Amino acid sequence: MRALLLVHDDNREYVRHPGDELQTDLGVLDVPEDVEPGDVLETHLGEPFTARELRGPDLFEHFERTGAPMMPRDIGLVMGHTGASGGDRVLDAGTGTGVLSAYLGRAGAEVTTYETDPEFAEVARGNMELAGVEDAVDVRAGDVTEALDDLTAGEGFDVVTLDTADAPSVVEHAGDLLVDGGFVSVYSPFVEAVRETTEAAREAGLTDIRTFETIQRRMDVGDRGTRPSTAGVGHTGYLTFARQR
Template sequence: MRTDRRVLVVRGSREFLLAPGDTQETDLGILDLPADATSGTVVETHLGEPFEVRRLRGPDLFDHLERTGAPMMPRDIGLVIGHTGVASGDRALDAGTGTGVLAAYLGRLGVEVTTYERDPDFAEVARSNMVTAGVSDLVDVRTGDLTDALDDLGDETDDGYDLLTLDTGDAPAVVERADDLLAPGGFLAVYSPFVESTRECVETARETGLEDIETLETIQRRMDFDERGSRPSTAGVGHTGYLLFARFRPTFE
């Protein structure tokens, strides 16, 4: 696993993710990235063609992390962050790591993330991706099923997690334990591509006593602007899935 922070090396539509000291062959020549390269540095290939070094930013993760499946879209991640207000210093418990895009975004916010991935190969890729994103010190990728670890997680935090995020087929089983996992005022966010699973999670959240339950279908439409006028794009409706949000508000007597 790499331990160096990588950067983007860009020229027009050409974009390479490299670590300081790497060599990259391009159609414009061989590029040797200096060990001291920083954002804004201009480096040249052996043919004298310039490239610019840029810092890896959050949206770049979606394009450059190694994929093991369909990662959560940036617009869905934005809703999770916006609706829960998760911030630096918070603790998040996540299940269904996959590529790890959500975990990486949260880590770059300064959130301490514990994430579970069932597939050992996927988990290993996710760990490498956390190194690429520069958040391996904040994101703990564990191999296994979160439902098998629920009874032990209470020993890791006395106050509970500030955020519980789920992207798994057995999400309802975890939602059922949300009141044991979340800190007072903490948030639950469940992503699912299927409405049936989302409905089951909503019903479980109600039975568990969670509050502020809200479900959103995430759809975005691109706009087309040309000499004829302006209109929504006909390229597609932009549906990605369903997001359930809820909050743990315990009552004290």
């Protein structure tokens, strides 16, 4: 059964499945089996919660984390620059929390994702169930570089997304992994890795090789005026894209 977001007027949010119980200082709420998005449910103390469908940003906030997940702005760049969409076959490595895989699965892609830590992989499987994409996302525990022979022997992927330290060694095989016109995307937290990735893409015969630093500034709007926020760090990392032609 799909999970829903339960939202209170004080901006508190909880994720629950139909049939679950929610216990807070606002009271106890038994979530009905037939609950629908838009329904207003009350705790035994009369406090109202509105049921909502989970959307991408909600997954980012409520997934169980095994490390720093990919930021929504980076996910947007990956999907925007690769055109990942319904019907695509996507190979992903460095699953982590699984936010990128979940976004891709909810967009209709068929995702095979590799996570080297078996415990992290198990958490990611649970997150895929929460996102309702467990049938679209195959979370595999293992090193993608050890599965390249089998992966390159298949029908090919429309998109390959990598968030691993050994990404260049996978990019070297991108020509055999990608279908004609397919894209590879590599997230690098450090700029030094960008050159390795770019050189590997060139050696693999890929084209349209481009790297972007991802920076985003939040704006504070107040009575005195509007200015960039002084909180947080706008930089996350570097995204390199290349295409098989």
